[in-house]
Amino acid sequence: MAKSLLIISRQAPWSGPSxxxxxxxxxxxxxxxxxxxxxxxxxxxxxxxxxxxxxxxxQKNLAANLQALPMFGVEELFACGHSLARRGLDNDALSLPVEVLDNAALTALIARFDQVVTL
Incomplete structure (x- = not known):
């Protein structure tokens, strides 16, 4: 069976290629x-x-790529609740449905995956 992979995206869409x-x-x-x-x-x-x-x-618009994630089978989408709150973002106004996680849930999420890539 293929190993599971968690991709952690930490960069704003306009801050570079990450x-x-x-x-x-x-x-x-x-x-x-x-x-x-x-x-x-x-x-x-x-x-x-x-x-x-x-x-x-x-910069190029990432909206089309984000909207394509579920079509490519990437349905487990998560966001850090603390990161959203610190930036004044409301999870109800986001462009994608994501599961908002607290710090304890983030730790459990990362432990659940076999491999983690951070960009």
Whole structure:
């Protein structure tokens, strides 16, 4: 059986290539039916906000990639509740349905996966 993979995305969509790379790994893994989940942590939660204008900072829009995650079998999507709160984000207004986790649940989530990649 394939090992499970958790991808932790910690970067804002406009801060460089890390957010896009995390999404690319998730989409590729999903295409090969790899059991995986994706956790948005720290500034990575900004990827989940609707109405972004990436052209203003000469970045590509990640919205289509994010919306494609469930179509590629990446349905375990998580966000850190503390990260959302510190950035003034309401989980009801996010562009994707994610399971919001507290710190104890984050620890349990990370322990549940065989491999963890942080970008």
């Amino acid at each position: 957010a896009r790379e995390a999404l690319d790994i998730a989409l590729a893994g999903g295409a090969f039916d790899l059991p995986l989940g994706m956790l948005f942590l720290d500034d990575g939660v900004f990827q989940l906000t609707p109405g972004q204008q990436p052209d203003a900072v000469q």
